[in-house]
Amino acid sequence: MPENQKKILLIEDDEDLRELYRTILIEAGFLLDEAADGKEGISKVTSPEKYDLVLLDIMLPKFDGLEVLRTMKRSRDLANVPVIMLTNLGQDSIIKEAFSLGADGYLIKSEYDPGQLLQEVQTFLSK
Template sequence: MVGVKNILIIEDDFFIRDLYQKQFTKEGYAVDTAEDAEIGLEKVRSGQANLILLDIMLPKMSGLDLLKILKAEAALQNIPVVMLTNLGQDNAIKQAFDLGAEGYLVKSAYTPTQVVQEVKGYIK
């Protein structure tokens, strides 16, 4: 579909992943998901993501390690990455922005509808 924006949600918690997938789909976005950073990286490399929502606490590889990889690859570095996590500590937030995250949302501070509204500003 022409004009549809694609979002990749990388989140290990099925309930949260499903919740945000449904919310973004309801708002007219095409949504793909991954349950860990390695699968997420494969999907980013082979897909058409306009934005990545990325959790920090993931199995196998952390979201921050994945962010570092994404921003180091020329073909992927311009895809906006918004961290969506429960880690609200200043050092985690600073590290995410230092690595190139465009946004940082603490899950418990936003409803799914508010997350969609926040993310709209980052989608290219």
């Protein structure tokens, strides 16, 4: 793997969205790993594999995205990995909770297009 190639973990239960995000991110030159539920997401993010960014849905089977985020931010090794929440939940209380738990970004799926997701990812990875 080239040193400058960034690795992203996508935790999303919607197979169609995973496929769309996969296409966009791989075509943009990122390495991508995926999880289809919160339990698999926690397993992958706490494995020895290192990720430069996590894209995390909130509404997930097994463990919700907020629990995955909580687990990550409690870990000294994972606390600095940027996390962008990807969800259809736009309630202020959920947004505030996500940021209070350590989310770095919050995108409401119905309010952005895939190109905007790529821009957001590139912005976070260039910091």
